Each structure stands twice: as C-alpha cells, then as structure tokens.
Amino acid sequence: MDWADRALCRTQPDRMFVEGTAQNEAKILCLDCRVRLDCLAHALDHREEYGVWGAMTERERRALLRRRPAVTSWAEVFRTAREDTALLTLPRPVDGR
Numbered sequence: 513m514d515w516a517d518r519a520l521c522r523t524q525p526d527r528m529f530v531e532g533t534a535q536n537e538a539k540i541l542c543l544d545c546r547v548r549l550d551c552l553a554h555a556l557d558h559r560e561e562y563g564v565w566g567a568m569t570e571r572e573r574r575a576l577l578r579r580r581p582a583v584t585s586w587a588e589v590f591r592t593a594r595e596d597t598a599l600l601t602l603p604r605p606v607d608g609r
Contacts, residue, residue, distance in 0.1 A: 515550035529563040542567035549590040556586040 520541055521528050528538050542548050542564065552566020555573060562570060583589055 515547040515554075518547050519551060520545040528565070535564055535569050538564035539567045539569070549594075550587070553585075553587040553590050556583075 516522060521538075527541070530538055542551070545551070548566045550566075552568060552573075554560070555563075555565030555568070556577065559577075560570075560573070565573070568576070577583075
C-alpha cells in the first residue's frame with residue numbers, strides 16, 4: 513500500500529490546496545497523520561510547488577530547501593532520523609532503572 517492511501521487527507525485532497533489562513537487548518541490535519549513525514553519527503557524530493565504537504569506550506573518548503581541545498585533525498589533524511597530516534601527511545605528495563 514502506498515503512503516498516500518493511508519493519509520488522513522486522502523478523502524478530501526482539495527482541502528490541502530488552499531490559500532491564506534485556510535492553510536493553517538490543513539496543517540492541523542497533517543499533524544495527526546501517520547504518514548506525515550512520507551508526504552513531506554515526497555513534496556520536498558519532487559519540489560511540489562503547491563499545497564500543504566506534511567504540515568508545511570509552499571513557502572515553508574521553499575525556505576527549507578534553500579537552507580539545506582545539499583540534501584538529495586529527504587526520504588532518506590527522515591528514514592535516518594526515525595532510526596536514530598528509535599535507538600534513543602529504547603524501553604526501560606522491567607525493574608524501572
């Protein structure tokens with residue numbers, strides 16, 4: 513299954529292509545979406561020009577791309593970050609120490 517099939521916005525994609533303050537509502541929907549980083553990686557890697565993707569507007573994505581021009585795969589950046597975070601959040605031993 514593709515990540516887009518699991519996105520919260522899949523039933524109302526037009527909701528993500530709005531302007532002005534309506535973008536804030538679209539971003540809020542993204543915050544609870546389990547494929548948010550997949551969506552954002554897609555938008556950054558494919559230089560999507562319009563819409564809210566992964567809780568970022570066009571302007572926010574352009575600014576990020578300008579700040580990190582050397583990144584060739586945002587999907588890889590996010591995958592590495594997930595793996596690093598998983599290592600940092602190892603379960604505590606049973607005795608609580």
